[in-house]
Amino acid sequence: MSLMSEMSKDNYIHRNYVHPGDLFERKVKKSNLNIYLSYADTLSKCGKVLEALELYDHCCGVGDVSPDKLKHVTYGLMESVMTAFGSHPPKNYVGVFVCGICENVLRHPTTTHCGHTFCRRCLVKDMSRTCRKCGSKINSSLETNVLVKRLVEKFWSGEVIAAEIRDEGNDHLQRNQLEDAVAKYNEALGIGESMFYEC
Known part of the structure; x- marks a missing residue:
């Protein structure tokens, strides 16, 4: 019963x-x-x-x-x-899909409970645990927003690839491998419009 x-x-x-x-x-x-x-x-x-x-x-x-x-x-x-x-969104529309911390195209986009989206890597590295856009406290659950990720990968695949190569360059730079870092940065520039902010 x-x-x-x-x-x-x-x-x-x-x-x-x-x-x-x-x-x-x-x-x-x-x-x-x-x-x-x-x-x-x-x-x-x-x-x-x-x-x-x-x-x-x-x-x-x-x-x-x-x-x-x-x-x-x-x-x-x-x-x-x-x-x-x-298959071709307006170029200025990419601003919606830019991380508010590194100002690069979103990679592994994570939407906080307040509704703002950042790169997961940026949120993990940011020790303040507060949203950079509104100041709300960020909870510990940092899951990738699959829908935003699919949109970014569909419309800005070149920028995503360039950002990944740029990160390889950053890794070389941290290991003091300057020539390899410069080569990766040049490769990233050749692929897409990528801003070189540390992410």
């Missing part, structure tokens, strides 16, 4: 008819929320991202919606961006 059935039976025996009504109302509210979320997922999959966002917003106002319930709208939004840009 389910917990809800047991509680309802107990309340019936003790003639407490208000409590089961509350339980029923919460159960109906939760099922309605799931129906709304399913509809929002469907809208997202059909490319109607703005309508889905409005519905997700309504659901967040009605009940508790966990972040994993928003995956379909996130994928839908990503598909809309990729479709709108084709």
Whole structure:
């Protein structure tokens, strides 16, 4: 017997008819929320991202919606961006995908709980544990934002490769292998527009 059935039976025996009504109302509210979320997922999959966002917003106002319930709208939004840009986004749009610490294209992008995205390596090296953009405390969970990573790799693959080669140059520089470092920096310059900030 389910917990809800047991509680309802107990309340019936003790003639407490208000409590089961509350339980029923919460159960109906939760099922309605799931129906709304399913509809929002469907809208997202059909490319109607703005309508889905409005519905997700309504659901967040009605009940508790966990972040994993928003995956379909996130994928839908990503598909809309990729479709709108084709394979060549505007060059100035790369600024959105730049780390706020090293000012390079995002590598292993990690989105903090406050919504700002940085390179995971930069966050690990930054001892302040506060967001550089808003000052919020950064929790210890530093997971790669796979969606942002896919966008960066799709649209700025040259910059990502150049940044990786630049890091190899930085490693050579730390080992005092100056000629190898310069060779890597030159190779990175030849591949993409990479800024040489330590990351």
